[in-house]
Each structure stands twice: as C-alpha cells, then as structure tokens.
Amino acid sequence: MGLKPTVAFNHLGCEKNRVDTEHMLGLLVQAGYQVDANEELADYVVVNTCSFIEAAREESVRTLVELAAAHKKIVITGCLAQHFHHELLDELPEAVALVGTGDYHRIVEVIERAEAGERVKLVSPEPTYLADETVPRYRTTTSSVAYLRVAEGCDYRCAFCIIPHLRGNQRSRPMRACRKWC
Numbered sequence: 682m683g684l685k686p687t688v689a690f691n692h693l694g695c696e697k698n699r700v701d702t703e704h705m706l707g708l709l710v711q712a713g714y715q716v717d718a719n720e721e722l723a724d725y726v727v728v729n730t731c732s733f734i735e736a737a738r739e740e741s742v743r744t745l746v747e748l749a750a751a752h753k754k755i756v757i758t759g760c761l762a763q764h765f766h767h768e769l770l771d772e773l774p775e776a777v778a779l780v781g782t783g784d785y786h787r788i789v790e791v792i793e794r795a796e797a798g799e800r801v802k803l804v805s806p807e808p809t810y811l812a813d814e815t816v817p818r819y820r821t822t823t824s825s826v827a828y829l830r831v832a833e834g835c836d837y838r839c840a841f842c843i844i845p846h847l848r849g850n851q852r853s854r855p856m857r858a859c860r861k862w863c
C-alpha cells in the first residue's frame with residue numbers, strides 16, 4: 682500500500698473549533714496519515730473556518746484564496762463551510778471537499794474519497810454530532826493547557842446570534858465523558 686498523503690491544518694476561529702481541529706488531527710493520525718504543521722509540505726490543507734462576524738468570514742475567505750493560489754488541495758471545514766454550504770464549492774474550484782460542523786468526525790472518509798477523485802460534500806443541514814472521550818484527539822495547545830468542551834449548540838433562536846445555525850441545537854457530553862478531557 683502506498684504512503685498516505687500528508688495533511689496540514691489551518692485553524693481559524695474559537696477554541697470550540699480548535700477541539701474539532703484536534704479531533705480531526707487525531708482521527709487522521711490514527712488512520713495512518715502524516716500530519717504536518719507546514720502547509721507547504723502537505724498534500725491537503727484542511728481549513729477549519731470561522732463565520733461568526735464579517736471580519737472572521739473575510740479571514741476565512743482570504744486564507745482559502747491564498748491556499749488556492751498556492752495550488753493546494755483544500756478541504757473546507759468548520760462554520761464557514763456550514764454557513765455557505767450551498768455555494769462554497771462552486772465559488773472555490775480548488776476546494777476538493779466541504780465538511781460541515783456536524784460531519785468533521787468523517788474526515789478520514791473525506792480524504793479517502795478525495796484521493797479517489799471525488800469532490801466531496803458532507804454537510805448535515807442540522808449538525809447533531811458531538812465528539813466524546815472515545816474519539817481520538819491530537820492536542821495543539823501547550824502541555825499545560827487542554828480544552829474540555831462539555832456542550833455544543835443552542836436551542837434559542839435569538840435574531841442577533843448565528844451560533845445555532847452554525848452549530849445546531851444544544852447537546853451536552855454525558856458526565857462519564859467529562860471525567861476524561863479527550
């Protein structure tokens with residue numbers, strides 16, 4: 682079997698998004714992929730985007746455009762992918778995959794399908810997934826810091842807040858899953 686491709690991550694957004702980045706890294710490492718902090722050395726770059734306010738969207742789009750100019754195979758994940766899932770693949774031909782905030786745990790399958798030549802779109806309209814302690818995680822913070830995400834989403838629909846549209850309804854990790862951080 683040939684060497685699996687190298688995957689780098691460009692992480693944007695909040696620490697909630699960071700936990701998703703760390704789970705994707707963990708899943709890819711467990712599946713035998715090389716991960717590298719250096720985007721220049723990577724075959725694929727996963728951009729875990731933010732879409733909270735205009736400035737965050739601009740930063741996400743700027744990052745995607747820069748990677749497209751560098752001819753990288755781009756996987757768009759995170760909140761911008763969820764928010765603009767109808768148009769992002771059309772807008773960015775260099776993107777090989779689009780993955781929603783409720784689908785990041787399928788990142789290994791996404792890369793496999795992209796490697797097979799498919800342009801992958803995996804976006805649940807209503808994100809419901811929440812990783813627990815059984816999902817591998819590759820921590821990106823310093824050794825004294827680790828984030829424990831105990832809940833995700835929100836059941837309210839306040840007119841000024843986009844979070845439920847990006848992250849789905851409120852769900853919590855069970856107590857058993859909070860005794861271990863990863």
Ligand code: SF4
Nearest residue numbers: 694695731732733760
């Ligand atoms: S949109 Fe909100 S939840 Fe998503 S990455 Fe940005 S700050 Fe985090």
